[in-house]
Amino acid sequence: MEEKGLIFRCxxxxxxxxxxxxxxxxxxxxxxxxxxxxxxxxxxxxxGLDYRNIYGVLVTHDHADHxxxxxxxxxxxHLPIYSTPEIHSGIDRNYGVREKLKTSRRFFExxxxxxxxxxxxxxxxxxxxxxDCVGYSIDxxxxxxxxxxxxxxxxxTMEQFVASANHLVIEANHDELMLLNGPYPTYLKxxxxxxxxxxxxxxxxxxxxxxxxxxxxxxxxxxxxxxNNDPEVAYNTVASALxxxxxxxxxxxQLVALxxxxxSPIYELK
Numbered sequence: 001m002e003e004k005g006l007i008f009r010c011x012x013x014x015x016x017x018x019x020x021x022x023x024x025x026x027x028x029x030x031x032x033x034x035x036x037x038x039x040x041x042x043x044x045x046x047x048g049l050d051y052r053n054i055y056g057v058l059v060t061h062d063h064a065d066h067x068x069x070x071x072x073x074x075x076x077x078h079l080p081i082y083s084t085p086e087i088h089s090g091i092d093r094n095y096g097v098r099e100k101l102k103t104s105r106r107f108f109e110x111x112x113x114x115x116x117x118x119x120x121x122x123x124x125x126x127x128x129x130x131x132d133c134v135g136y137s138i139d140x141x142x143x144x145x146x147x148x149x150x151x152x153x154x155x156x157t158m159e160q161f162v163a164s165a166n167h168l169v170i171e172a173n174h175d176e177l178m179l180l181n182g183p184y185p186t187y188l189k190x191x192x193x194x195x196x197x198x199x200x201x202x203x204x205x206x207x208x209x210x211x212x213x214x215x216x217x218x219x220x221x222x223x224x225x226x227x228n229n230d231p232e233v234a235y236n237t238v239a240s241a242l243x244x245x246x247x248x249x250x251x252x253x254q255l256v257a258l259x260x261x262x263x264s265p266i267y268e269l270k
Contacts, residue, residue, distance in 0.1 A: 006141045006269040008167065011035060011043045013222040014260030018066050020169065022138065022145055027053040029116065031136065031147055032066040033073055040069065043263050051077045055117040056106065059083040060149055061130035062090030064097075071099025082106045082116070083134075084123075090131030110134055124161060127153040129196040137161045143269055145169075149223050153195040154207055163211035167269050170208070172221040172238065172257070173198035174228035182228050198223070201234045205241035212247055218267065221257045231257035 004024050011019040017035035022028050025048065033040065044050055057079055060066055070091060074081040081104050083091070088105055091097055108114050110132070113122050120139040127133070128150045135148045135158055146165035148158055162168060179189055179200075192198050208219065221234050235257045239249045249255050258264055 004141065006143055006145075007047075008145065008218075008220075008267045008269055009043070009047065010169075010220065010222070010258045010264040011040060012261055012263070013258040014224060014226065015065050016261055017068060018060075018149065018223065020147070021047070022140075023053075023055075024141075025049075027055060027117070029055050029119065029138075030057045030073075030079075032060055032149075033057050033069045034065040034067060035069065037069040037072040037077065040073075046263075047266060051079065054079055055119075056080040056082050058121070058136055059087055059091070060126075060135070060147070061128060061133040062087050062094055063130050063150070064094060066150075067091055067094060067097055071097045071101060074101045074104030075099050078104065080104055080106045082108060084108065084110050084132050086132035087130075087134070093131075122161070124157045125155070126151045126158060127155065127196050128198075129191065129194075135161065137164070143167065145269070147222075151199045152197040154199075154203065159207060159211050162207060163213055165213075165216055167218040168216060169220045169222050169258075170204055171199040171223045172201045172204040172229070172234040173223050174200050174225045175230070175233050175237070176200050176202060178230075178233070179225075179228040184227065192228075198225075201229065201237040204234075205238045208238060209241040209245045212242065212245060214252070216253055218254045218269065219256070220264075221255070224257060224260060226260060231259075 009021045018032045020031040073079045122137040123134045138145045145167045147169040
């Protein structure tokens with residue numbers, strides 16, 4: 001692959017931790033840092049990279065499984081940590097972040113485009129029970145990468161970005177019947193199913209079916225629940241909905257259910 005070709009790798013995706021790399025073989029960004037700094041370093045080195053190759057960390061929201069190591073990355077590794085003022089306030093209050101951000105904090109205004117090392121970044125609001133929550137649309141090297149995670153209820157702006165993506169990471173957290181019949185207490189089931197909870201396989205599938213565009217090449221299903229979902233169930237639910245609107249999964253696009261705790265292969269985005 002060319003040095004400047006766009007690549008994506010998931011380091012972790014689920015309630016135990018979330019972290020993604022987007023960039024080239026010579027440098028890029030992290031989206032969320034919900035696993036240890038040591039794990040992130042290990043995965044970067046497997047790719048021939050180091051923290052010196054990271055331009056910054058983009059944070060989606062202030063829940064521990066997305067920000068566990070931002071303090072270390074920001075204040076010890078000296079990576080800039082980007083998010084909204086509200087999310088940064090939530091990070092300050094989160095007891096799971098032992099190293100508080102000081103010099104590494106960077107702010108952006110939700111909905112206002114900005115640039116980072118040649119990447120054109122747009123952000124949009126997502127409904128979730130955090131202090132604030134954003135999705136990212138990143139235009140780089142002629143391609144658009146969109147990530148939508150921890151989404152209780154879709155909104156029109158989010159769906160517009162989904163419809164414009166060449167490469168998409170989107171939440172498929174749970175199968176509704178598995179959740180309802182599963183071991184979680186009632187209050188937790190209600191929280192997950194609420195408009196500020198998590199997105200089901202069925203909702204994810206419906207969003208993808210009604211917003212399909214022929215320029216999308218990759219869809220990765222993220223944040224799958226260990227107790228209330230199964231990768232095959234999530235994949236089949238989404239694949240069936242896409243095929244019902246004439247999309248040939250495996251030919252028209254690649255569909256992958258990301259593993260929760262194991263790093264993915266390196267995907268070359270063409």
